Amino acid sequence: MMIVMKASATDEQIDAVVARIESVGVTAHPSRGEEVTIIGAVGDREHVARLGLEADPGVDKIVPILKPYKLASSQVRQEQPSTFDIGGSLIGGDHFGLIAGPCTVESRDQILEAADSMLASGATMFRGGAYKPRTSPYSFSGLGQEGLRLLAEARERTGLPIVTELMDPRDVEPVCEVADMIQVGARNMQNYTLLTEIGRSGVPALIKRGLSATLEELLMAAEYVLKEGNEKVVLCERGIRTFETAYRFTLDLTAIPVLKEMTHLPVVVDPSHAAGRRALVESLSLGAAAAGADGLIVEAHPNPEQAVCDGPQQIANADFGAYAAKVEQAAMLAGKRAFRGAAATAG
Ligand code: PEP
Ligand code: MN
Numbered sequence: 041m042m043i044v045m046k047a048s049a050t051d052e053q054i055d056a057v058v059a060r061i062e063s064v065g066v067t068a069h070p071s072r073g074e075e076v077t078i079i080g081a082v083g084d085r086e087h088v089a090r091l092g093l094e095a096d097p098g099v100d101k102i103v104p105i106l107k108p109y110k111l112a113s114s115q116v117r118q119e120q121p122s123t124f125d126i127g128g129s130l131i132g133g134d135h136f137g138l139i140a141g142p143c144t145v146e147s148r149d150q151i152l153e154a155a156d157s158m159l160a161s162g163a164t165m166f167r168g169g170a171y172k173p174r175t176s177p178y179s180f181s182g183l184g185q186e187g188l189r190l191l192a193e194a195r196e197r198t199g200l201p202i203v204t205e206l207m208d209p210r211d212v213e214p215v216c217e218v219a220d221m222i223q224v225g226a227r228n229m230q231n232y233t234l235l236t237e238i239g240r241s242g243v244p245a246l247i248k249r250g251l252s253a254t255l256e257e258l259l260m261a262a263e264y265v266l267k268e269g270n271e272k273v274v275l276c277e278r279g280i281r282t283f284e285t286a287y288r289f290t291l292d293l294t295a296i297p298v299l300k301e302m303t304h305l306p307v308v309v310d311p312s313h314a315a316g317r318r319a320l321v322e323s324l325s326l327g328a329a330a331a332g333a334d335g336l337i338v339e340a341h342p343n344p345e346q347a348v349c350d351g352p353q354q355i356a357n358a359d360f361g362a363y364a365a366k367v368e369q370a371a372m373l374a375g376k377r378a379f380r381g382a383a384a385t386a387g
Contacts, residue, residue, distance in 0.1 A: 042079070042081070042104070044100045046076070046099070053096070053098030054070060060091055064084075065087065066081050066083030069111055073117070082267065108256070109256065111263060111266035112262045112266055112302075112303045114303055120304060131274060131334055132305075132334050135379070136333075136376040137164045137274075138335060138336055138367060139338070140158045140167060140340050141163070141339070143341070143350035145182070145190050146348050150341075152190075154340065156198060158198075161363075162368070162383030162384060165203050166200040167204070168187070169204060169205045169223075170184055170191060171207045195220075204222070206222045209237040216243045219243055221243070223245075223337075224261075226249060226251055227250070230257070230261060232264055238270065240268045244270070245274070247276065258299075262275060279314025280292050289313065289316070291309070291314035291315070291327075291328070296309065296331045297331065307334050308333055308334055312350070322366065325338060326366060332374045339353055340354055340356070341354040
């Protein structure tokens with residue numbers, strides 16, 4: 041249920057409604073809009089109905105939330121997109137996020153060189169996996185805690201917020217110490233224990249769409265995090281599995297405008313894992329930015345030929361500045377602000 045407060049409602053009246061909702065074991069999620077405050081009441085509908093909140097001072101009306109994803113729905117934010125501050129960098133609304141860096145943390149030299157280069161090219165956040173989901177159990181699976189330490193050093197040095205994957209709820213503590221945004225991999229989109237733990241951690245989450253997940257399933261995954269009171273969830277389209285075999289995955293660009301109808305959460309696109317090869321990454325990135333994505337998460341490496349994993353799809357650091365400049369143009373075409381700051385004037 042959604043309790044819409046009157047524009048004239050006072051803070052005391054809002055607090056009183058929240059307290060009444062919580063008194064029957066239902067969680068209240070107030071959202072203060074520019075005009076009115078809306079309180080999402082998520083839990084047993086009957087319990088809320090019995091409170092008769094319509095008669096409470098400051099309450100305008102009670103509206104049911106029709107979708108199964110409640111807190112993720114556009115309806116609870118009055119169809120307004122959300123903007124989040126992730127470690128000092130804004131994403132959503134008219135803010136575009138360029139999250140870039142290598143697939144995985146390999147060494148101190150590699151990660152610091154990558155981070156310096158991404159900062160100079162105008163990336164707004166830095167990515168790198170310390171825990172890697174691999175199709176083969178014999179492949180390199182990340183440096184683990186040592187990788188996290190190197191990511192912390194990269195942030196210290198560049199100031200770029202860190203996006204890194206959490207695969208196992210047992211690693212939630214060390215990952216949360218370093219991550220400004222926790223990545224949930226495509227293969228873990230429906231790992232509900234993991235999603236709940238991330239929700240409880242309060243650290244923003246970037247949830248990748250599963251290889252064969254519907255958009256509704258993606259939003260239900262987000263709901264697991266939101267339900268714990270963690271409001272900052274970013275969704276990521278990274279290609280889905282179809283009958284096509286000419287490339288790795290089919291990047292579903294239609295997901296961008298459709299998700300924007302369904303949810304207030306920012307939507308980013310991963311062109312690297314969809315494409316599987318470097319030559320396709322730029323076109324997919326420009327397409328996604330022009331289609332209204334709120335950002336990209338893209339792989340770049342100081343020397344892709346020597347990358348430990350996903351080498352063929354990573355953009356060389358040396359080419360990243362030109363790539364970022366084009367992405368910025370496409371994003372601006374779709375109404376986003378320039379995001380490259382000092383990098384734009386540095387060329
Ligand atoms: C990654 O981002 O490095 C990754 C493994 O992505 P995905 O979960 O989308 O395959
Ligand atoms: Mn990768």
